[in-house]
Amino acid sequence: xxxxxxxxxxxxxxxxxxxxxxxxxxxxxxxxxxxxxxxxxxxxxxxxxxxxxxxxxxxxxxxxxxxxxxxxxxxxxxxxxxxxxxxxxxxxxxxxxxxxxxxxxxxxxxxxxxxxxxxxxxxxxxxxxxxxxxxxxxxxxxxxxxxxxxxxxxxxxxxxxxxxxxxxxxxxxxxxxxxxxxxxxxxxx
Numbered sequence: 001x002x003x004x005x006x007x008x009x010x011x012x013x014x015x016x017x018x019x020x021x022x023x024x025x026x027x028x029x030x031x032x033x034x035x036x037x038x039x040x041x042x043x044x045x046x047x048x049x050x051x052x053x054x055x056x057x058x059x060x061x062x063x064x065x066x067x068x069x070x071x072x073x074x075x076x077x078x079x080x081x082x083x084x085x086x087x088x089x090x091x092x093x094x095x096x097x098x099x100x101x102x103x104x105x106x107x108x109x110x111x112x113x114x115x116x117x118x119x120x121x122x123x124x125x126x127x128x129x130x131x132x133x134x135x136x137x138x139x140x141x142x143x144x145x146x147x148x149x150x151x152x153x154x155x156x157x158x159x160x161x162x163x164x165x166x167x168x169x170x171x172x173x174x175x176x177x178x179x180x181x182x183x184x185x186x187x188x189x
Contacts, residue, residue: 004030007181015128020079030139090188099121135185143160178182
């Protein structure tokens with residue numbers, strides 16, 4: 001298992017996880033994210049007389065170098081997230097890596113499904129689990145983390161700042177260790 005961005009032991013309630021968004025590109029686990037595109041409420045008719053939109057889109061892609069009639073069909077989640085920036089409303093932290101290919105350049109779409117699953121990887125377009133609240137050990141910190149200081153997001157990374165109720169999305173519970181990890185308490189939305 002590749003441990004970057006987020007250590008595997010964390011504390012998070014299952015009710016504080018969001019699984020209705022896909023990532024717009026490759027991301028490491030432990031990346032702070034914000035909504036990029038959203039869909040309407042799929043649970044109501046919205047007085048239009050038509051059924052609600054589906055949260056999934058079907059995407060057909062060519063199968064390697066095969067002819068155009070040989071393709072694979074994959075469901076794709078319509079709502080997407082991007083790396084959170086300083087002006088974005090951060091909704092949480094990714095719990096899985098988002099990748100398209102493995103370290104040998106082979107596309108996960110054409111590999112056995114367990115290959116991505118055992119490496120905690122979801123494909124671009126698939127739903128990525130996002131934690132809104134919890135306690136995590138992270139290493140993508142821009143600056144020096146100090147226990148008790150707050151943080152905000154920039155490019156999906158954690159930026160330490162003086163804790164403020166209005167601007168901080170969480171607090172550092174520890175200082176950075178020798179490996180560059182610090183424990184945080186996250187409290188998005």
